[in-house]
Amino acid sequence: xxxxxxxxENWIKPPKIIKYQNATLNSFTEELLVCSFNLPEKYAKNPxxxxxxxxxxxxxxxxxxxxxxxxxxxxxxxYYSKDNRLTAYYIDVCLPPLMKKNEVFIVDLKIDxxxxxxxxxxxxxxxxxxxxAIEKNLFFKEEIESCFDTVDFIKNKLNNKKFDDIFSNYKxxxxxxxxxxxxxxx
Numbered sequence: 001x002x003x004x005x006x007x008x009e010n011w012i013k014p015p016k017i018i019k020y021q022n023a024t025l026n027s028f029t030e031e032l033l034v035c036s037f038n039l040p041e042k043y044a045k046n047p048x049x050x051x052x053x054x055x056x057x058x059x060x061x062x063x064x065x066x067x068x069x070x071x072x073x074x075x076x077x078x079y080y081s082k083d084n085r086l087t088a089y090y091i092d093v094c095l096p097p098l099m100k101k102n103e104v105f106i107v108d109l110k111i112d113x114x115x116x117x118x119x120x121x122x123x124x125x126x127x128x129x130x131x132x133a134i135e136k137n138l139f140f141k142e143e144i145e146s147c148f149d150t151v152d153f154i155k156n157k158l159n160n161k162k163f164d165d166i167f168s169n170y171k172x173x174x175x176x177x178x179x180x181x182x183x184x185x186x
Contacts (some may be wrong), residue, residue, distance in 0.1 A: 009023060010106070062081075069167070073094065078090075090113070110127075
């Protein structure tokens, strides 16, 4: 059996970088990197709660698939149960990533969307983290503007029941347009 390649995810969360090395490569093109990962036992073996509300039952968040889009202001995670049922979507608002076949650098703009499998019900997460980061001047002005634009775009699509349009009908950019990435490619 062929061993799968590990994908190193470098999440730039100002003022720090968090490195994850638990994903394996599914596919890679110039536009899209897809990887899979197993969730830690604390998620896989227990119910999952958001704001005190049980969102998923035990073993409904067992493994996931991540989609990094070369020129988009978000990445997508799909969560799956132990029996391989799609149980949720998770959209990370971020800057377009710097992608290589086995490594990704991505600036996390703090706000996330938890979207139920019906693609209608959603919860916005981590607004408090963004407010704190803005207060501490951890982001450049252009990054904050991009974050708010992207959040408005995604909320509009979700409120109008157009989840799938999120992934095709939004402005594009590349990592080279963002000064935060310069140290990683120069």
